[in-house]
Amino acid sequence: MEINKLGPYEKVIDLHSSVRSRLISLLFSIRGIGVFRIVKGRKEKLRQIRQKKKILTPLPHTVDRYLKVFEHAGYPASARKGPWINVDPESKIFAKEFFESQNIQKKKVFGLALLRLQATP
Numbered sequence: 001m002e003i004n005k006l007g008p009y010e011k012v013i014d015l016h017s018s019v020r021s022r023l024i025s026l027l028f029s030i031r032g033i034g035v036f037r038i039v040k041g042r043k044e045k046l047r048q049i050r051q052k053k054k055i056l057t058p059l060p061h062t063v064d065r066y067l068k069v070f071e072h073a074g075y076p077a078s079a080r081k082g083p084w085i086n087v088d089p090e091s092k093i094f095a096k097e098f099f100e101s102q103n104i105q106k107k108k109v110f111g112l113a114l115l116r117l118q119a120t121p
Contacts, residue, residue, distance in 0.1 A: 009033050011073050015066060036073040038065055 003024075012028045014021045014037040025035040047055040060068075063079050070077045087095075 011036060013069055013073050014038065015069060034073070036069050038069045040065065 009028065010033070012025050012033055012035045014025050014035060017038050017040055022037075025037065029035045041059055044055075044057070044059055048057075048059075067077050067079060
């Protein structure tokens with residue numbers, strides 16, 4: 001494996017937990033290198049969206065899941081308190097004027113949509 005040339009390695013922190021990253025982690029663990037993997041909570045998420053017998057419980061935030069992996073690996077970390085999205089002053093003014101022009105009350109706004117603008121050929 002070409003990645004071995006970059007070593008030596010003490011630990012592997014797998015923040016993807018995908019098929020590919022699990023295979024790579026397995027190869028490291030066979031060599032005695034500690035592997036620490038994120039728990040994405042796939043089963044818990046599926047329980048919340050299934051058609052019957054939904055189990056609706058609060059789930060850990062993704063940032064907390066990432067931090068837990070580092071903590072288990074021996075690297076304690078913490079995240080600052082939110083909000084994590086900082087809106088520039090011009091956007092705040094634009095949003096306020098838009099909501100006022102549409103007669104939308106502040107208490108009724110509950111959604112957020114992020115757009116990726118891309119030039120078309």
